[in-house]
Amino acid sequence: MGERGQGARFAPIERRRAYEQVVERIEQAVFSGALTPGERLPSERELMGQFAVSRSTVREALRVLESNGMVRSSPRDPRGPVILPFSPAHLHKSVTRLASVTELSLAELLQFRMMLEGSASFLATNRLAAGQATAEQLAEIEAAMDDMRAAEGRIEFGRADLAFHDAVARASGNSLVQVCTHAVHTVVLGIIEDKLDKAEDYARIAERTLGHHEQLIEAIRSGQGGVASRIARASLCDYYAEYLPEAERELLRTFAQGS
Amino acid sequence: MGERGQGARFAPIERRRAYEQVVERIEQAVFSGALTPGERLPSERELMGQFAVSRSTVREALRVLESNGMVRSSPRDPRGPVILPFSPAHLHKSVTRLASVTELSLAELLQFRMMLEGSASFLATNRLAAGQATAEQLAEIEAAMDDMRAAEGRIEFGRADLAFHDAVARASGNSLVQVCTHAVHTVVLGIIEDKLDKAEDYARIAERTLGHHEQLIEAIRSGQGGVASRIARASLCDYYAEYLPEAERELLRTFAQGS
DNA sequence: GAGGGCGAGCTGGTCGGACCAGCAGACCAG
DNA sequence: CTGGTCTGCTGGTCCGACCAGCTCGCCCTC
The missing domain is CATH 1.20.120.530 (GntR ligand-binding domain-like)
Structure with a gap:
């Protein structure tokens, strides 16, 4: 296949974006059972403090999690985003x-x-x-x-x-x-x-x-x-x-x- | 099963969030073939003008699309986010x-x-x-x-x-x-x-x-x-x-x- | 005491502006 | 044609602000 030197491919360099790390941390908390479906995440402003990132970053992470169906944040719900059970x-x-x-x-x-x-x-x-x-x-x-x-x-x-x-x-x-x-x-x-x-x-x-x-x-x-x-x-x-x-x-x- | 009156369910009330509409518009453009894999989206600042929303909103939309594997935005790539071919x-x-x-x-x-x-x-x-x-x-x-x-x-x-x-x-x-x-x-x-x-x-x-x-x-x-x-x-x-x-x-x- | 009405407090959604590091592409020297 | 430099604009991140609206606890009525 016309490739050269495929024996020693270099791993692609890729700096991790902040919001991705936030996503992973929360995902991990869910997978490990520290957070169970039905429980609620702290508010965005609280999260922003805990992760020491800006609210934009927290929000982008939440958007990803939401798109993955792991979390749902109801508009203006003072109780914060809720962890969803896995759904097909x-x-x-x-x-x-x-x-x-x-x-x-x-x-x-x-x-x-x-x-x-x-x-x-x-x-x-x-x-x-x-x-x-x-x-x-x-x-x-x-x-x-x-x-x-x-x-x-x-x-x-x-x-x-x-x-x-x-x-x-x-x-x-x-x-x-x-x-x-x-x-x-x-x-x-x-x-x-x-x-x-x-x-x-x-x-x-x-x-x-x-x-x-x-x-x-x-x-x-x-x-x-x-x-x-x-x-x-x-x-x-x-x-x-x-x-x-x-x-x-x-x-x-x-x-x-x-x- | 124990459901009552399931014949006439009410449609859930749900105001659509701005970034969701942006996501759908872009998705639609891809599905309809107006945007094909390999092509690039305009820059975030440009999109923000076209959709008449703030950059935060555009970014949240892009995060969703990215998490769905439809788009990838390389950090600091002046050419803008790229439409990805479907991948498993x-x-x-x-x-x-x-x-x-x-x-x-x-x-x-x-x-x-x-x-x-x-x-x-x-x-x-x-x-x-x-x-x-x-x-x-x-x-x-x-x-x-x-x-x-x-x-x-x-x-x-x-x-x-x-x-x-x-x-x-x-x-x-x-x-x-x-x-x-x-x-x-x-x-x-x-x-x-x-x-x-x-x-x-x-x-x-x-x-x-x-x-x-x-x-x-x-x-x-x-x-x-x-x-x-x-x-x-x-x-x-x-x-x-x-x-x-x-x-x-x-x-x-x-x-x-x-x- | 129980129920309903009401306001306060905070929330999420959106906006605008700002800074930085870094890539693409143009431009230039060899 | 090659390799280096420059620069404009990009995406990533942060900050501060405003609004509409949901919850919850307080208070008032019955």
Whole structure:
């Protein structure tokens, strides 16, 4: 690759800006547990004294932390900025930007969801069989299922559906899977939002979806991880295939059946 | 769940802060393509005039954009802040924070990697078979493999290994898979960094890894997607199992074989 | 004693001005 | 074409100021 002397690269010189150090100190305090979600930071003027920097510097640090979703400072709240619990919102933002900047197609997002939810179903099944997942988690899934059955209208159905997928992801016991599932799911919803309205035959789609979900629950309950995984994937493929260009459907179908 | 009257939620009242509007305007300019990566923003003083806000406000906006990885302002660069191409760094940061804040265990990260790389291998295989993936991508994988063989020392080997996994992810044709693979891989490396040094029998591990990778390439080449997926997962499981508590290994092994 | 109204005190948001160190690019000598 | 110098403007940081408004404690009413 035309590079020279890459054996001994020099580390880039980079003086650290004051506000970055403030950010790191506060981040560290949160990570180490010295500051827990719900607690509040001192006021900007107080912080300015503690760190011995100007208020501008403190504010820039707070803006960074706020943009990272670690802190929220309500305007004119005398109690100071509050430490936020971790939320997948940040991850959601990352994925959304990835989707809007790069040519991240719907097909890629769906592949990703199939992968996530297939694995989640598999893991949930095996954890349940091994007694690591609680019966409560299965009950949650079934409760979400009931909500879907009872749902009236597309919006309510969509909400219940999201809850169902979330419940399965939660049962996987893997919080990364869970967070990503939710994030990507909402991104997909944002993309097909407009197309969804035009979808004719909503009742038929709901019917099919319910059928898939019932099969999924059955597979999970009976400990058939592989089957559960395949059903989860096939369900997604079935549900969204119509929004895809013909050329991309084939690979998705293969992915749904395979592995 | 115990929610009441969720049908008609009120939109949260929230006056928009000036710097947030500046952020959005600039973001929009980037998303719409009016500003492309590599171009430069006007100087802070210029921006302050254009938006008719104070420099503090402009700076806070720039700090947010910078923290989001959309812009970088080099200290005292008279040319102004530069628009950055999208990079997975932001996603990597999200995942890293997810790993440090929540009790994201190594087991969860590994499950996630097995899922990602298993799917990537499957997709790459089928894309290759369908003529959608280029032979170049396969060649890239093999080149990375050669680098691993030629690598001397743990560090160089690790770097080549990372490149290998990246190449497979790239061949999957799914940029989300690719980005996540890289992000989670580096997070895992960060976690086991210290433990890695103590690993005895480095030569044996390298040997086994090379063997797995050879099998993987063979499976990809011969169009056996399911096999490729299983090998990829098993390889990870084999490589990292020793760092896991006994109780968590079983599920991982099941996941490696199953689906 | 309990509840509601009210003011004080401080907060965050924004502004304007100021200083410094240092980079890019122009300019100049070789 | 090279290497050095100069300089204008930049970003980083600081200071001081003003405003609108949220909290909280005080006080008054019932």
